[in-house]
Amino acid sequence: MHRQGVLSGNAVTALRRQREKEHRYRSILEAAERLFCQRGYPNTKIQDIARAAEVAVGTVYFYFKSKEDLLLHLMDAIALNVRTLLGKAFQSPRPPIDRFQEAGRAFFRDFCLAAPYQLIILLRESVGISAEVEVRRRAIFERFHQDAAGAILEVMGEFGTPDRSVAEVLAVAIAGMMEKVAYQYLIWQDRSDQLEAITTEALAFIRGGLLSVLGHLYGKPGADAGGNAGGQRPGKEV
Amino acid sequence: MHRQGVLSGNAVTALRRQREKEHRYRSILEAAERLFCQRGYPNTKIQDIARAAEVAVGTVYFYFKSKEDLLLHLMDAIALNVRTLLGKAFQSPRPPIDRFQEAGRAFFRDFCLAAPYQLIILLRESVGISAEVEVRRRAIFERFHQDAAGAILEVMGEFGTPDRSVAEVLAVAIAGMMEKVAYQYLIWQDRSDQLEAITTEALAFIRGGLLSVLGHLYGKPGADAGGNAGGQRPGKEV
Amino acid sequence: MHRQGVLSGNAVTALRRQREKEHRYRSILEAAERLFCQRGYPNTKIQDIARAAEVAVGTVYFYFKSKEDLLLHLMDAIALNVRTLLGKAFQSPRPPIDRFQEAGRAFFRDFCLAAPYQLIILLRESVGISAEVEVRRRAIFERFHQDAAGAILEVMGEFGTPDRSVAEVLAVAIAGMMEKVAYQYLIWQDRSDQLEAITTEALAFIRGGLLSVLGHLYGKPGADAGGNAGGQRPGKEV
Amino acid sequence: MHRQGVLSGNAVTALRRQREKEHRYRSILEAAERLFCQRGYPNTKIQDIARAAEVAVGTVYFYFKSKEDLLLHLMDAIALNVRTLLGKAFQSPRPPIDRFQEAGRAFFRDFCLAAPYQLIILLRESVGISAEVEVRRRAIFERFHQDAAGAILEVMGEFGTPDRSVAEVLAVAIAGMMEKVAYQYLIWQDRSDQLEAITTEALAFIRGGLLSVLGHLYGKPGADAGGNAGGQRPGKEV
DNA sequence: AATGAATGAGATTTCATTCAT
DNA sequence: TATGAATGAAATCTCATTCAT
Numbered sequence: 002m003h004r005q006g007v008l009s010g011n012a013v014t015a016l017r018r019q020r021e022k023e024h025r026y027r028s029i030l031e032a033a034e035r036l037f038c039q040r041g042y043p044n045t046k047i048q049d050i051a052r053a054a055e056v057a058v059g060t061v062y063f064y065f066k067s068k069e070d071l072l073l074h075l076m077d078a079i080a081l082n083v084r085t086l087l088g089k090a091f092q093s094p095r096p097p098i099d100r101f102q103e104a105g106r107a108f109f110r111d112f113c114l115a116a117p118y119q120l121i122i123l124l125r126e127s128v129g130i131s132a133e134v135e136v137r138r139r140a141i142f143e144r145f146h147q148d149a150a151g152a153i154l155e156v157m158g159e160f161g162t163p164d165r166s167v168a169e170v171l172a173v174a175i176a177g178m179m180e181k182v183a184y185q186y187l188i189w190q191d192r193s194d195q196l197e198a199i200t201t202e203a204l205a206f207i208r209g210g211l212l213s214v215l216g217h218l219y220g221k222p223g224a225d226a227g228g229n230a231g232g233q234r235p236g237k238e239v
Numbered sequence: 240m241h242r243q244g245v246l247s248g249n250a251v252t253a254l255r256r257q258r259e260k261e262h263r264y265r266s267i268l269e270a271a272e273r274l275f276c277q278r279g280y281p282n283t284k285i286q287d288i289a290r291a292a293e294v295a296v297g298t299v300y301f302y303f304k305s306k307e308d309l310l311l312h313l314m315d316a317i318a319l320n321v322r323t324l325l326g327k328a329f330q331s332p333r334p335p336i337d338r339f340q341e342a343g344r345a346f347f348r349d350f351c352l353a354a355p356y357q358l359i360i361l362l363r364e365s366v367g368i369s370a371e372v373e374v375r376r377r378a379i380f381e382r383f384h385q386d387a388a389g390a391i392l393e394v395m396g397e398f399g400t401p402d403r404s405v406a407e408v409l410a411v412a413i414a415g416m417m418e419k420v421a422y423q424y425l426i427w428q429d430r431s432d433q434l435e436a437i438t439t440e441a442l443a444f445i446r447g448g449l450l451s452v453l454g455h456l457y458g459k460p461g462a463d464a465g466g467n468a469g470g471q472r473p474g475k476e477v
Numbered sequence: 478m479h480r481q482g483v484l485s486g487n488a489v490t491a492l493r494r495q496r497e498k499e500h501r502y503r504s505i506l507e508a509a510e511r512l513f514c515q516r517g518y519p520n521t522k523i524q525d526i527a528r529a530a531e532v533a534v535g536t537v538y539f540y541f542k543s544k545e546d547l548l549l550h551l552m553d554a555i556a557l558n559v560r561t562l563l564g565k566a567f568q569s570p571r572p573p574i575d576r577f578q579e580a581g582r583a584f585f586r587d588f589c590l591a592a593p594y595q596l597i598i599l600l601r602e603s604v605g606i607s608a609e610v611e612v613r614r615r616a617i618f619e620r621f622h623q624d625a626a627g628a629i630l631e632v633m634g635e636f637g638t639p640d641r642s643v644a645e646v647l648a649v650a651i652a653g654m655m656e657k658v659a660y661q662y663l664i665w666q667d668r669s670d671q672l673e674a675i676t677t678e679a680l681a682f683i684r685g686g687l688l689s690v691l692g693h694l695y696g697k698p699g700a701d702a703g704g705n706a707g708g709q710r711p712g713k714e715v
Numbered sequence: 716m717h718r719q720g721v722l723s724g725n726a727v728t729a730l731r732r733q734r735e736k737e738h739r740y741r742s743i744l745e746a747a748e749r750l751f752c753q754r755g756y757p758n759t760k761i762q763d764i765a766r767a768a769e770v771a772v773g774t775v776y777f778y779f780k781s782k783e784d785l786l787l788h789l790m791d792a793i794a795l796n797v798r799t800l801l802g803k804a805f806q807s808p809r810p811p812i813d814r815f816q817e818a819g820r821a822f823f824r825d826f827c828l829a830a831p832y833q834l835i836i837l838l839r840e841s842v843g844i845s846a847e848v849e850v851r852r853r854a855i856f857e858r859f860h861q862d863a864a865g866a867i868l869e870v871m872g873e874f875g876t877p878d879r880s881v882a883e884v885l886a887v888a889i890a891g892m893m894e895k896v897a898y899q900y901l902i903w904q905d906r907s908d909q910l911e912a913i914t915t916e917a918l919a920f921i922r923g924g925l926l927s928v929l930g931h932l933y934g935k936p937g938a939d940a941g942g943n944a945g946g947q948r949p950g951k952e953v
Numbered sequence: 954a955a956t957g958a959a960t961g962a963g964a965t966t967t968c969a970t971t972c973a974t
Numbered sequence: 975t976a977t978g979a980a981t982g983a984a985a986t987c988t989c990a991t992t993c994a995t
Binding site: 041042043044125126127128129130131132135139142146167170171173174175176177178179180181182184185186189199202203205206207208209210211212213214216217 | 279280281282363364365366367368369370373377380384405408409411412413414415416417418419420422423424427437440441443444445446447448449450451452454455
């Protein structure tokens with residue numbers, strides 16, 4: 002009815018609709034995220050999600066093919082979030098070995114603490130749902146591992162010829178460690194207030210393990226001098 | 240009527256029945272273990288379990304209160320199995336730091352490889368089922384962590400005054416590493432044939448990380464010489 | 478888009494839907510009423526009700542929380558029906574004692590004969606189902622008794638000071654009589670064709686009993702000279 | 716092994732067994748009676764009854780064909796009990812009309828108060844179970860009604876020619892009253908301490924009603940001076 | 954006679970998904 | 975697009991009854 006500037010009323014309406022649509026999409030995703038964490042995926046009904054997102058059940062199905070699809074979208078969004086975060090840390094201008102510390106801190110501080118629901122979805126609620134979800138989980142973690150392995154290869158490059166297969170095992174080990182620490186101290190216990198100290202311990206462990214393995218691998222007996230260098234480490238870094 | 244020295248017919252009968260009862264109980268548990276792993280807990284119907292165990296549905300419910308109860312019993316049996324295994328390794332007469340390697344190898348070789356279904360139940364199928372199952376999971380892992388922390392405290396004892404809270408964080412980290420490596424290389428990928436090498440890498444990482452942290456903690460700059468000492472390690476141990 | 482004076486298409490649609498919803502609700506209630514009576518509550522499966530009401534099983538559960546809930550709603554509807562009926566009779570402009578006859582006739586003619594299924598639900602199918610159903614049953618009958626006691630108190634008022642506790646016992650007794658007569662001659666035997674006569678006997682009995690008790694209560698000697706007097710009454714009335 | 720008197724050991728054993736058998740039978744019946752009342756027939760499992768009677772499930776089935784059969788036996792035992800009780804009262808040497816009072820008091824005092832579980836089985840737990848149980852219930856009550864009708868016929872005999880069909884209606888009405896009063900004041904409310912007074916009211920009501928109806932029937936004027944009070948009324952009503 | 958483990962048909966209830974409006 | 979009533983397949987669990995010992 003009213004025209005504003007150059008946009009016709011319809012155009013304005015279209016824009017608003019677009020905005021509302023995106024808003025709805027996000028509402029649903031957020032409601033699902035929260036409810037999956039609070040009640041568990043199998044105990045969360047589409048009805049609940051619809052109610053929480055203030056839309057009708059049918060609307061959920063307009064935006065997502067199925068309940069599982071909703072979970073998959075959620076997982077993707079979360080994965081993107083983590084990866085972006087870790088990506089930045091890994092691109093730090095600091096020495097390769099330190100980038101690890103940075104990534105670790107980012108993981109705990111900017112992901113686990115900042116978005117605990119997402120952590121829970123990734124580590125608990127998406128486990129054991131179905132073959133397809135498990136495939137997606139695996140793909141997501143595979144990418145994390147590749148990123149981490151890439152970072153390790155860089156560290157290796159400073160010692161000698163990088164060994165991809167060793168790097169991969171180490172990447173998996175490191176990822177496992179961090180996931181478990183997060184699960185233990187943020188999901189099972191709530192020690193978010195002591196997370197700083199816990200993070201420091203864990204990262205020291207990782208750095209030590211890493212340097213030790215590399216030391217052996219490349220026969221640098223003083224390799225762990227890196228640990229020495231790191232000796233001053235804990236306090237300074239990050 | 241009664242013969243002295245031999246069991247009366249009734250006694251023999253009673254014994255046999257007892258045996259059969261236990262056999263049925265185990266049949267059901269084993270069928271459930273297999274099916275939960277193959278199809279996933281939520282996709283396994285009580286009917287399937289009954290069929291696989293060659294009993295009637297009602298019989299499953301005679302032995303177990305509910306499907307969840309069946310899972311809990313399964314988890315307990317598995318936990319007992321792992322703990323017994325690790326317990327033996329941790330009681331080895333070798334130096335504390337080496338016991339870790341031993342426990343690690345036992346975990347991979349005697350548990351993960353020997354009973355992959357149990358590994359899957361523990362790490363995947365019991366995740367995200369219900370609050371009660373999660374409580375049990377946590378309790379089980381808590382015990383593992385305590386065991387590992389105990390072993391770390393012994394290692395610490397050789398350096399100086401043991402610090403329980405650090406030991407716990409390290410125990411969690413190490414457990415996480417091993418779980419993840421097992422999940423990645425036995426559940427997601429099947430690299431059981433390369434498990435030997437993977438185990439070695441992982442354990443070297445753990446030993447290195449451990450010694451490095453302890454070195455710093457107790458101010459032994461050469462701590463990582465431990466890594467050196469460990470240098471002889473990789474090849475020999477196991 | 479909108480026409481003044483008539484309902485817009487949407488509004489018409491909404492209205493029709495509302496009507497259909499109510500229609501379905503009633504269909505289910507009626508199907509349940511019939512089946513509960515014909516087969517008995519425990520032998521009536523939700524599936525049967527759904528089939529009879531021409532809806533899906535899930536639809537029954539959309540309208541009613543559970544099978545028991547369905548029964549409770551049914552009981553409430555029936556109770557409302559009876560109470561309305563009796564209420565009208567009790568508000569008759571005739572002398573209090575006559576209102577009883579009126580209510581009695583209404584009960585037999587307009588309720589028992591007109592809606593035998595409802596009678597059966599109230600007296601047979603809702604008995605012994607569960608504690609909750611029993612509570613509801615009791616509440617329903619309690620209200621009937623209060624109504625009847627109220628009517629008795631009015632009769633008493635014509636004799637002297639009303640005595641509530643006596644009125645209540647009499648109300649219960651009268652209600653019991655009528656229920657039993659209905660059960661015997663309409664549920665157990667089918668003497669609906671002779672109900673007129675049976676009703677007359679029963680109501681005469683009630684009137685006689687009532688007057689006799691009141692006579693004694695308010696010290697009208699001879700009131701019950703052995704039933705000497707009642708003579709004029711029964712034959713004529715009704 | 717031991718002989719006593721003339722009975723051989725086997726005979727003694729046989730006797731003991733017979734005693735034990737009867738004891739078991741009664742234990743089961745009593746356990747069922749109690750549990751049916753406490754939890755309701757449908758919520759009582761054969762298992763529960765067996766446990767309460769301290770026998771095995773199979774033993775219950777040795778003595779009773781089915782759960783329903785158990786209930787039927789229970790009902791029969793109860794019916795026998797009531798009938799015996801009422802029979803004695805009705806055979807009293809007192810005037811026929813007074814025998815009613817006696818039977819009424821016996822019902823409330825010696826049956827309802829003395830064996831509330833039996834009352835509950837008869838009035839609540841055997842209702843709506845199955846067609847067969849309902850048939851038995853009806854047969855039992857039919858017999859009560861016949862007994863009562865017989866007593867009424869005797870009363871009638873003192874007035875004139877007995878009218879069986881009227882007697883039957885009155886019997887049903889009286890039975891209904893007493894059942895309802897018992898249900899209301901012993902099952903729904905517990906007013907067992909005031910039962911004396913309640914009984915008196917109810918019996919006065921019955922006597923009054925009875926005499927009034929008979930007065931009219933046999934044209935004894937003055938039969939119900941109480942009716943006198945009501946006297947102005949009767950003709951008009953209804 | 955007594956036992957109690959085993960049976961299995963069957964009922965209630967749930968809930969992801971659809972689709973007419 | 976959005977709605978929400980309707981669907982119905984499917985799964986858990988119950989429990990009366992049986993029967994080998």
